[in-house]
Amino acid sequence: MIRLENVSKRYGDTLAVDGLSLHVPPGELFACLGPNGAGKTTTIKMLCGLLKPSVGRVSVGGFDLQTQGDRARQLISYVPDQPFIYDKLTGREFLEFIAGLYGMEPVHAARRMDEVIAIFHLGEFVDDLTERYSHGMRQRTVFASALLHEPKLLIADEPTVGLDPKSIRELKRLLRQLADGGTTVFLSTHTLDIAQELADRIGIIDRGRLIGCGTLDELRSAAAHDGSLEEVFLRLTETDPCA
Amino acid sequence: MRVNSQTRAFRRLRWRQTRNHVRSLWREHPLRLATPVATTSVLALMVFGLSLAGFHELGRHQAPFSDSLIAGLFEVLFSALGGMLLLSTGIILYAGLFTSPEARFLLTSPASAARIFVSKFQAAAAFSSFGFVVLGFPILVAYGLVARVSAWYLVLLPAFLTGFALLPAALSSIACLLLMSLRPRHRRSFLIVLGTVLLAVIGFWLHRVGVSTRHAITVAHPDALRALAGHFTLASHPLLPGRWMTDGLLAAARGEIVPAARALALLWGTGLVACAAAIALSTRLYRTAYDRASDGRRRKHRISGHWIDRAMAGLVGYLDTPTRLLVVKDFRSFRRDPSQWGLLVVFALMLALGAANFRSFTTRTPQGVDLSVIGLANLAGTAVLLCAGLSRFVFPLISLEGRRFWILGLMPIGRRQILAGTFAFAATCSTLAGLAIVVGSECLLGLPPLAILIHALTITSLALGLSGLNVGLGACLAQFRETDPSRIVVGPGGTINMVIGLLFLTVTLTLMAGPLHAATVLRHWQHSPATPPPLWIFAGLPLGITLSGLAVLLPLRLGRKALEQAEF
Numbered sequence: 011m012i013r014l015e016n017v018s019k020r021y022g023d024t025l026a027v028d029g030l031s032l033h034v035p036p037g038e039l040f041a042c043l044g045p046n047g048a049g050k051t052t053t054i055k056m057l058c059g060l061l062k063p064s065v066g067r068v069s070v071g072g073f074d075l076q077t078q079g080d081r082a083r084q085l086i087s088y089v090p091d092q093p094f095i096y097d098k099l100t101g102r103e104f105l106e107f108i109a110g111l112y113g114m115e116p117v118h119a120a121r122r123m124d125e126v127i128a129i130f131h132l133g134e135f136v137d138d139l140t141e142r143y144s145h146g147m148r149q150r151t152v153f154a155s156a157l158l159h160e161p162k163l164l165i166a167d168e169p170t171v172g173l174d175p176k177s178i179r180e181l182k183r184l185l186r187q188l189a190d191g192g193t194t195v196f197l198s199t200h201t202l203d204i205a206q207e208l209a210d211r212i213g214i215i216d217r218g219r220l221i222g223c224g225t226l227d228e229l230r231s232a233a234a235h236d237g238s239l240e241e242v243f244l245r246l247t248e249t250d251p252c253a
Numbered sequence: 254m255r256v257n258s259q260t261r262a263f264r265r266l267r268w269r270q271t272r273n274h275v276r277s278l279w280r281e282h283p284l285r286l287a288t289p290v291a292t293t294s295v296l297a298l299m300v301f302g303l304s305l306a307g308f309h310e311l312g313r314h315q316a317p318f319s320d321s322l323i324a325g326l327f328e329v330l331f332s333a334l335g336g337m338l339l340l341s342t343g344i345i346l347y348a349g350l351f352t353s354p355e356a357r358f359l360l361t362s363p364a365s366a367a368r369i370f371v372s373k374f375q376a377a378a379a380f381s382s383f384g385f386v387v388l389g390f391p392i393l394v395a396y397g398l399v400a401r402v403s404a405w406y407l408v409l410l411p412a413f414l415t416g417f418a419l420l421p422a423a424l425s426s427i428a429c430l431l432l433m434s435l436r437p438r439h440r441r442s443f444l445i446v447l448g449t450v451l452l453a454v455i456g457f458w459l460h461r462v463g464v465s466t467r468h469a470i471t472v473a474h475p476d477a478l479r480a481l482a483g484h485f486t487l488a489s490h491p492l493l494p495g496r497w498m499t500d501g502l503l504a505a506a507r508g509e510i511v512p513a514a515r516a517l518a519l520l521w522g523t524g525l526v527a528c529a530a531a532i533a534l535s536t537r538l539y540r541t542a543y544d545r546a547s548d549g550r551r552r553k554h555r556i557s558g559h560w561i562d563r564a565m566a567g568l569v570g571y572l573d574t575p576t577r578l579l580v581v582k583d584f585r586s587f588r589r590d591p592s593q594w595g596l597l598v599v600f601a602l603m604l605a606l607g608a609a610n611f612r613s614f615t616t617r618t619p620q621g622v623d624l625s626v627i628g629l630a631n632l633a634g635t636a637v638l639l640c641a642g643l644s645r646f647v648f649p650l651i652s653l654e655g656r657r658f659w660i661l662g663l664m665p666i667g668r669r670q671i672l673a674g675t676f677a678f679a680a681t682c683s684t685l686a687g688l689a690i691v692v693g694s695e696c697l698l699g700l701p702p703l704a705i706l707i708h709a710l711t712i713t714s715l716a717l718g719l720s721g722l723n724v725g726l727g728a729c730l731a732q733f734r735e736t737d738p739s740r741i742v743v744g745p746g747g748t749i750n751m752v753i754g755l756l757f758l759t760v761t762l763t764l765m766a767g768p769l770h771a772a773t774v775l776r777h778w779q780h781s782p783a784t785p786p787p788l789w790i791f792a793g794l795p796l797g798i799t800l801s802g803l804a805v806l807l808p809l810r811l812g813r814k815a816l817e818q819a820e821f
Contacts, residue, residue: 021548055547058361062544079540083363094358097734098270098277110262111362139273141734 011036011163011194012057017066018218019052026052028218030066034196034211036162039189041209042198045247049218050198051091054167057196058088071162084112087156091168093148097141101132101151104140105158112159119158126154129184145172153181157188164188165196170204182208206239216247259364263372288745292752293387301391308399323396324499330392331495334385335421341381343425348737349373350539351433351546360543370535374426374528382418389414393502403508410502412517417498419524426531434542494520561588568685569677575666579674583650625773628700632708632766635690636715639683640754647679647723648750649741651816652731668816672724672809679720687712703786704769707794711765714797718761718804719754725808726750729815757804765797 012034019027027049034040044050055061056068059079068075073082096104102123109119127136130150140148149172156164166185170178186208189195199205205212212229214222222232222242230236233245278286350356350373359369390410397406490496501516565584569577651672691712695705730746741747768790776784 059540060357060360060543061547062541080363080365083361086361088361090357090361092354094354096266096270096355098273099266100273103269103273107262107266108362110258110265111364113258113363139277 011038011071012040012196013067013069014053014056015067017053017056017063017068019049019056019061020064025218027056027063030215030218030220032213032220032223034194036194037189037192038210039185039195039197039208041205041212042196042215043200043202043205043212043243044215048215050215051167052218053215054088054165054196054198057165058086059083085162087159087161087164089152089156089164089166089169091171093152095140095143095148095152098139100139101136101143101154102127104151105136105155108155108158114159122158122160126158129157130154146174146177149173150177161193163194163196165198167198168200169197170199170201202239202243212239214243214246222246259368263364263368267372267375282745284745286745288748292748297387297391300388301395304392304395305399308396312399323400324503327499327502328493328495330389331417331498332493334389335417335493335495338381338385338418338421339425341384342377342422343429345377345380346373346426346429347433349377350429351543356543360540365536366539367532367536370426370539371532374422374531377426378418378422382415382422385418386414397506400506402506405508405510405513406502406505409505409513409517413498413502413505413520416517416520416524417494419521420494420527423524423527423531427527427534430531430534430538430542433546434538494523559588568681572674572677576670576674576677579666579671580678583675583678586653587646622774622777624698624700625704625770627698628695628704628708629766629770631694631698632691632711633762635687635712636758636762637755639687639712639716640719640751640758642686643679643683643719643723644747644751644754645738645742647675647720648727648747649738650675651724651727651812652733652735652741652746653738654733669813672728672812672816675727676720676724676805676809679724680717683716683720684713687716707766707769707790710794711762711797714765714801715758715761718757718801721805722754722757722808723750725810725812726753728812729808731815731819757800761797761800764793764800768793 012032014030014032017027017030018025030049030053042050042053052061056063056075057070059075059082062076070082071085073079073085075082096107099107105123105126106119109116109123114122127133130153132147132151132154135143135147136151140151143151149169153169156166164185169181169185173181182204185195185197189210197205197209206226211224212222212226213220214229222229224232226239226242229239229242229246233242235242235245237245275286350370353373356369356373359372360366393410393414394407396402397410497516497519501513501520504510504516505513562581562585566577566581569580572580688709691708692705695708700708726746726749730749732741732744732746735741735744742751769786772786772790776786
């Protein structure tokens with residue numbers, strides 16, 4: 011579903027992503043970890059087509075993001091760390107806008123809206139203006155809009171920030187269900203527990219490079235350390251790559 | 254199918270946003286809804302009244318309305334408005350396309366680049382041409398009524414105005430896209446060179462206009478006037494839309510429908526072709542341009558302390574350390590935001606131009622009533638610029654803290670101190686700027702020391718009072734959700750602040766400087782200019798100073814209460 015081939019992204023003299031190659035098959039829940047400023051968000055932005063790679067090729071579902079971007083984005087839903095939502099729309103109107111943007115048939119859109127409203131428990135406030143929503147309500151509405159059109163790839167950047175424990179638990183169950191149902195989930199997070207609990211594979215990015223990728227056991231082998239993900243992560247990221 | 258669905262979705266989005274916004278305002282803040290409507294109507298009526306009086310005056314002197322005089326006036330008017338539309342649409346569109354969270358959101362959706370561009374272009378063109386319509390429509394209607402034009406003129410006027418707004422908006426959007434997508438690697442150097450060249454060209458042209466104006470005033474000869482008019486011939490170039498607009502409107506005024514329709518078709522045709530070109534260009538360039546804009550934002554810049562910040566800290570050295578740090582923080586945020594200091598540069602250029610014009614009068618050494626009128630105009634002009642500058646830069650300061658206000662709210666300083674710091678920043682900068690301009694230019698003009706002293710006192714009172722009003726009302730009418738300072742300024746709160754500021758300015762000027770100039774005129778009428786000024790010229794000073802004190806204390810007190818009650 012996701013294919014990055016030797017992708018680099020340069021901002022002036024700064025190399026944010028350096029020769030990244032990655033393949034994520036359909037139905038996999040892939041967690042991307044890395045210290046602050048490692049290049050995770052830049053990678054995600056290239057996956058969404060928001061940024062273009064300086065070198066290399068990014069494709070989603072077989073569509074090259076640079077030449078067939080609109081078709082690729084039809085398959086994607088992106089939930090950023092600071093999600094955008096129109097303040098002067100109600101939650102329902104926002105969902106209707108998303109349905110129109112993805113060209114959903116009205117009957118299908120109405121049925122899916124009822125479903126996501128139920129899944130994310132939006133019923134109590136979905137007809138209020140979103141400017142009155144709390145952070146958690148906004149986050150749930152954005153997730154509902156992201157899943158409305160049944161994307162083939164869900165990209166989420168720090169999805170649990172601002173959610174209460176119950177919502178986090180429900181979100182984790184939902185993400186796992188989505189992956190089991192064939193949707194590819196690309197998760198960027200600093201919460202190592204979530205990555206350890208949910209991910210089929212974990213990628214660790216540091217200074218723009220993929221320094222480790224695989225299951226937890228494969229990462230343990232790479233780090234030559236038989237500890238928790240936190241210990242493996244710290245061991246891998248604290249090793250000086252130039253040493 | 255999907256394209257049609259997206260078009261419908263965007264149309265519905267804009268309609269719902271507008272409807273919900275108006276509804277929530279109507280329910281919760283009806284005054285905020287009524288204020289912009291009322292102030293816009295008052296402004297349009299004032300422009301209409303002034304234009305009506307001006308055109309009547311021309312008619313009284315038997316100026317031929319369909320002659321080259323009106324054509325020249327219209328061409329200069331439309332060229333100036335077209336230039337303003339070009340700039341304002343470009344700036345608004347840049348913010349909408351490259352820095353807004355909405356653009357970032359839409360670019361990750363399957364919405365086509367052209368669809369996003371069209372949505373932002375419509376918003377930018379509508380926002381920037383609003384002022385053009387509010388100002389242009391009353392002037393042109395006033396001309397139509399006074400000149401007793403054909404009914405076709407009034408029928409076609411709205412179509413001409415909207416058609417005229419299309420071309421500059423489309424051209425500026427094309428320039429914006431090209432500049433962002435094709436800009437060279439060394440952006441800062443490129444912009445500095447471009448800005449310097451533009452300023453040099455405009456400065457050279459203004460210098461030549463200034464020289465010709467002075468020559469025309471001095472010799473008062475038709476050749477000199479023709480030479481002066483020659484600097485504006487570009488405005489009547491047959492390839493410029495200002496000329497098409499003028500030709501079309503004047504033809505409609507004479508009832509000549511065919512040439513009027515031809516000009517209208519030319520305006521709309523060219524505008525629509527330019528819009529189509531801009532949309533086609535956006536399909537190819539918008540995503541690339543966005544990528545390059547992000548490149549510029551993400552480059553690493555090492556930012557260290559600057560001597561300007563230290564100078565600012567020195568200027569407010571009379572404050573305690575926490576308040577001084579707040580002032581320097583405000584100043585630092587301001588000088589690092591190009592959209593803020595860019596406007597300040599425009600203000601500075603206007604002030605420099607005004608000072609240069611006053612300087613040119615020194616060759617004629619005006620005296621008596623002339624000198625008094627020029628001095629009063631100088632003072633009033635500086636006061637209006639101060640009022641506009643403070644409304645634009647200081648009023649939005651508290652609002653701009655926005656969702657970050659909790660940082661200040663949790664600091665071990667009172668909210669009273671936050672307001673005091675902002676007031677100190679505004680009052681120090683505006684008083685120094687006002688005094689420098691007024692005293693400097695009036696020394697050049699050769700005004701008597703007493704007049705300079707009274708003017709200095711007046712501008713100081715105005716600077717302090719306007720600073721208090723802008724800081725206090727800025728806190729009372731804060732819009733913490735808004736991140737764009739220009740939208741805060743043109744919003745309901747900004748409009749109320751501007752109206753109150755102008756009222757305060759008028760009353761203070763009348764009280765403090767009015768008697769001095771009235772006495773000069775009286776002595777001129779009584780043919781006794783050498784007699785010493787009467788004591789009553791000082792009568793308004795204590796009143797003006799008291800008013801200024803109230804303008805500082807009352808709004809700051811209201812602002813402090815509003816800020817202390819605010820929850821973050």
